[in-house]
Amino acid sequence: MPIGPEDALKLALDMAGVVERAYVPGYPVTSLAMAAGSKMAVNEKTALERCLGASASGRRALVVVKQLGMNVLSDPLAISATHTIGAGLVVLAGDDLGPRGSQLEMDSRNYGPVTGLPVLDPADPADLYCAVLEAYSISEEIMAPAIIRASSRLLGAVSPGLQPREGSPFSTSEAWRSLSAGGRRFDRSIWDLTARGRHQRFRQRAHPAMQRASSAAVSEMPERSSGSLGIIASGPPSIEAAALGLPVLMTAYANPIPWPAVLDFLSRYQTVMVAEEPGPFLESHLLASGKVIGRLSGHLPYGWVEKEDLKAALKILSNEKPLIESQPQRASDRYKKTICDSCPFRPLLEALSRIEVLVAGDAGCVIQANRPPLPAVDLVYGLGSSIGVASGLKTKGLAVIGDFALAHSGICGLIDALWQKRDLVVVVIQNRVAAMTGGQETPDLTSVLLTLVPDLIYVDMPRSAEQLESLIRGELARPGTSVLLVRGTCPAPRTAE
Numbered sequence: 001m002p003i004g005p006e007d008a009l010k011l012a013l014d015m016a017g018v019v020e021r022a023y024v025p026g027y028p029v030t031s032l033a034m035a036a037g038s039k040m041a042v043n044e045k046t047a048l049e050r051c052l053g054a055s056a057s058g059r060r061a062l063v064v065v066k067q068l069g070m071n072v073l074s075d076p077l078a079i080s081a082t083h084t085i086g087a088g089l090v091v092l093a094g095d096d097l098g099p100r101g102s103q104l105e106m107d108s109r110n111y112g113p114v115t116g117l118p119v120l121d122p123a124d125p126a127d128l129y130c131a132v133l134e135a136y137s138i139s140e141e142i143m144a145p146a147i148i149r150a151s152s153r154l155l156g157a158v159s160p161g162l163q164p165r166e167g168s169p170f171s172t173s174e175a176w177r178s179l180s181a182g183g184r185r186f187d188r189s190i191w192d193l194t195a196r197g198r199h200q201r202f203r204q205r206a207h208p209a210m211q212r213a214s215s216a217a218v219s220e221m222p223e224r225s226s227g228s229l230g231i232i233a234s235g236p237p238s239i240e241a242a243a244l245g246l247p248v249l250m251t252a253y254a255n256p257i258p259w260p261a262v263l264d265f266l267s268r269y270q271t272v273m274v275a276e277e278p279g280p281f282l283e284s285h286l287l288a289s290g291k292v293i294g295r296l297s298g299h300l301p302y303g304w305v306e307k308e309d310l311k312a313a314l315k316i317l318s319n320e321k322p323l324i325e326s327q328p329q330r331a332s333d334r335y336k337k338t339i340c341d342s343c344p345f346r347p348l349l350e351a352l353s354r355i356e357v358l359v360a361g362d363a364g365c366v367i368q369a370n371r372p373p374l375p376a377v378d379l380v381y382g383l384g385s386s387i388g389v390a391s392g393l394k395t396k397g398l399a400v401i402g403d404f405a406l407a408h409s410g411i412c413g414l415i416d417a418l419w420q421k422r423d424l425v426v427v428v429i430q431n432r433v434a435a436m437t438g439g440q441e442t443p444d445l446t447s448v449l450l451t452l453v454p455d456l457i458y459v460d461m462p463r464s465a466e467q468l469e470s471l472i473r474g475e476l477a478r479p480g481t482s483v484l485l486v487r488g489t490c491p492a493p494r495t496a497e
C-alpha cells in the first residue's frame with residue numbers, strides 16, 4: 001500500500017514506543033509533526049529540553065523542527081552528546097529546499113560534525129520509517145541523540161510500501177530491524193568524569209559505534225564496478241541518481257560518512273559526482289580526493305537536485321555545456337506574497353512604513369512587509385530577534401514582533417532592553433495564533449508584559465494608520481522603553497504547506 005511520510009513516521013514512532021513528541025511549527029514539518037501527535041512548544045530549545053527530561057526518565061522522545069529551529073536547539077543538543085541521555089532521543093530536522101517558507105536555505109546535516117552526533121539522510125518515506133527505528137537504535141547505543149534530516153522533497157514523496165526500495169542503503173542495515181523494547185534511564189555515573197573525560201569517552205566509545213552503523217547502511221549499484229564516472233548520493237537525490245543508470249553509492253548516514261565504502265568507491269572511478277541537497281556537505285568532505293564534482297566545482301546548482309540537473313552536469317563534464325554561473329534570484333521574479341488585504345494590522349504596518357527610523361521586524365507575517373507596496377520593516381534576523389536588534393540601534397529603536405515570536409525568544413530581548421535601560425519602542429502584534437504556520441494557539445503573555453512594563457499601552461484594532469503613526473511618533477520622542485500591545489484577530493491564518 002502506498003505510504004507517505006506522515007504515516008511512515010507515525011508507524012515507526014508507534015513501533016518504537018515513542019511517548020514524548022514535541023514540535024515547533026514551520027514549513028516543511030508542521031503537518032508531519034501534527035500527524036505524529038506531537039505537542040507544540042514555544043521554541044525549539046524548550047522542545048528539546050522537554051524531550052531530554054523524558055529521555056532521562058526512560059521515555060523515548062522525538063523533537064520535530066524545521067532547519068532554522070536546529071540553530072535554536074543547538075546548545076542543549078551539543079551538550080547532550082557528551083552529557084549522555086537515557087532512552088533514545090531523535091531530532092527530526094526538516095530542511096526547506098528552495099526555500100519556500102523560510103528566511104534561509106540551510107543544510108541540517110552540518111549539525112553532525114558540529115555536535116558529533118549521527119545524522120541520517122533518508123530518501124523516501126520507506127527510508128524514513130527505517131531511519132526512525134535506526135536512529136533510536138544508534139541513539140541508545142551511543143547514549144546520545146540522533147538526528148534525522150528530512151528534506152522538503154522527501155516530505156512530499158510517496159513510497160510503494162514500508163519495505164526499503166531496491167538499492168536503498170537501509171536494505172543492508174540490520175540496526176533498524178533489531179531495536180530493543182523500551183529505553184533506559186539516565187546513568188548519573190557520567191559525573192565521575194570531567195568535561196574533558198566525558199568528551200574522551202564520547203570519542204572513544206560512541207564514534208566507533210556510529211562508524212560501524214554508518215558503514216553497515218550503504219548500498220552500491222551495480223556492486224564493485226569501476227570506470228570513468230560514478231556517483232555518490234545521499235537523501236532524495238539518490239533516487240534521481242539511480243535512475244540515470246550510472247554506478248551509484250548510496251549512504252544512509254551523512255554523519256559519520258561511511259569512509260571505508262566511500263574511499264573504496266573513490267579508488268575505483270576516475271571522476272565521482274556527488275548528488276546531494278541543498279549544500280555541498282559530502283562534496284566538501286571529499287574535495288581533497290581531487291576527483292569529485294558537484295556544486296563547488298560548478299557542475300550542479302545549489303538547492304534541490306533534479307534528474308535534469310544531474311544530466312546537465314554530465315554535459316558540463318563532457319564540455320557540451322559551460323560551468324554553472326547562477327544569478328541570485330530576485331524577489332520580484334518569485335514572490336507574490338505580502339500582508340493579506342484583509343489583515344487587521346495593515347494600518348499598523350502602513351504607519352511603520354511612514355516613520356523614518358530603522359524598524360527591526362521579525363519572522364512570521366511581519367517579514368512580508370519588507371518591500372513595496374508595504375516596506376514597513378528594514379531588518380529581520382530571525383524569529384524573536386526584533387527587540388534585541390532594535391535595542392542596539394544608534395537612535396531610539398523601533399521593534400515590531402508577533403506574539404508567538406515574543407514567546408519563542410523575543411521576551412529575552414525585552415528583559416535585556418529593560419534591564420539595560422535601552423531606548424526603544426516595542427510594538428507587539430497580538431493575534432493569539434501562529435498565523436503563518438496554520439493558526440496554532442500561542443500563549444497569552446499579557447500578564448507577563450504587564451509585570452515587566454506596568455505602563456503597557458493597549459491598542460485595539462481597528463485604528464487608522466494616521467492614529468497609529470501619531471501614537472508611535474509620540475513614544476519615539478520620549479526616553480525609555482515603551483511597549484504597545486496591538487490586539488486584533490487574524491481572519492485567515494496561512495500555511496506554507
Ligand code: SF4
Binds near residue numbers: 338
Ligand atoms: S495571516 Fe493573518 S495576521 Fe498574517 S498577514 Fe494575513 S491576516 Fe494578517
